[in-house]
Amino acid sequence: MASVGGAGVRSSKRKHQETKVEKLKTDTSSAMPVPFTGNSAPPLYSVEIRHGPGKTAHDLDNQPALKKPKLPLAAELDGFGLQSNATRSLTAEEPKLVACRLDRMRGAVRTLLECIGEDPDREGLQDTPSRYANALLFLTSGHQMNVDTIVNKALFHESHHGMVIMRDIEICSLCEHHLLPFTGKMHIGYVPSSAVIGLSKLPRIAEIFSRRLQIQERLTKEVAHAIMEAVKPQGVAVVMEASHLCISMRGVQKPGTITITSHFSGCLEQSDLRSEFLGLVGMSRA
Numbered sequence: 001m002a003s004v005g006g007a008g009v010r011s012s013k014r015k016h017q018e019t020k021v022e023k024l025k026t027d028t029s030s031a032m033p034v035p036f037t038g039n040s041a042p043p044l045y046s047v048e049i050r051h052g053p054g055k056t057a058h059d060l061d062n063q064p065a066l067k068k069p070k071l072p073l074a075a076e077l078d079g080f081g082l083q084s085n086a087t088r089s090l091t092a093e094e095p096k097l098v099a100c101r102l103d104r105m106r107g108a109v110r111t112l113l114e115c116i117g118e119d120p121d122r123e124g125l126q127d128t129p130s131r132y133a134n135a136l137l138f139l140t141s142g143h144q145m146n147v148d149t150i151v152n153k154a155l156f157h158e159s160h161h162g163m164v165i166m167r168d169i170e171i172c173s174l175c176e177h178h179l180l181p182f183t184g185k186m187h188i189g190y191v192p193s194s195a196v197i198g199l200s201k202l203p204r205i206a207e208i209f210s211r212r213l214q215i216q217e218r219l220t221k222e223v224a225h226a227i228m229e230a231v232k233p234q235g236v237a238v239v240m241e242a243s244h245l246c247i248s249m250r251g252v253q254k255p256g257t258i259t260i261t262s263h264f265s266g267c268l269e270q271s272d273l274r275s276e277f278l279g280l281v282g283m284s285r286a
């Protein structure tokens, strides 16, 4: 993947790895600061590669007496975002399991409200656990969609060998680190080989992958891979520009920043075609 945003993108050894600059751990069992020992002072920062989620998950469900059926996982990341076994089992989930999933989500939201010092039974909040559970299920409904069903055979034989571009596709997704939204625009282009795809299917494919827990880089790559797989064109380009609430509202608190990610494959990796695409979507710096 190439970045057009200026900043270099670190390559990763595995798909779920992420790098983190993290303060070296100090002795947290003591309230006292670690004494400065002169020459042998440790470096302040180290680089650590994190595998998978990395942090301990806490079970907030405070109903241990309830017999809980085992819920299927929503996603098994296969690196390409195509429908995995786990996604298939979620799609075919029985109503009993759907109800159980919703019930546990409502319980978890109640717990969250209590933990921030709210009264979940006050009038304005009574339906909030249900509303939030339903909203979260909708925002992650892409786990239950797959590319074949969405494309619905809308592929048409056509000898068009120029570029096809749909730009400014609105995207709303949820960052998997903070479960906060990131929103922006995606620009998709491809050079057909023997078939073109129904235009509406491009934003529909983008929706499948944006309605999942995501990071922007993976979302960009997954949309490109799905189009490559479905249309088998000569090349695909996907560029996304988005702002992340986890960056603007909390943490580093930098509203107004835009993150740009891109993925070029096939003939669109060539610099002349890449430049033509970036020019047509209004992203060239000329």
Ligand SMILES: Nc1nc2c(ncn2[C@@H]2O[C@H](COP(=O)(O)OP(=O)(O)OP(=O)(O)O)[C@@H](O)[C@H]2O)c(=O)[nH]1
Pocket (backbone or CB within 6 Å): 020, 175, 176, 177, 214, 215, 216, 217, 244, 246, 247, 250, 251, 252
């Ligand atoms: N690469 C990438 N990082 C993301 C994306 N969305 C959120 N992040 C980052 O994920 C990182 C998570 O870092 P952590 O140190 O584990 O979490 P944190 O303590 O909440 O970090 P801060 O946001 O720096 O306060 C943060 O740097 C976020 O900005 C994304 O789409 N792509």
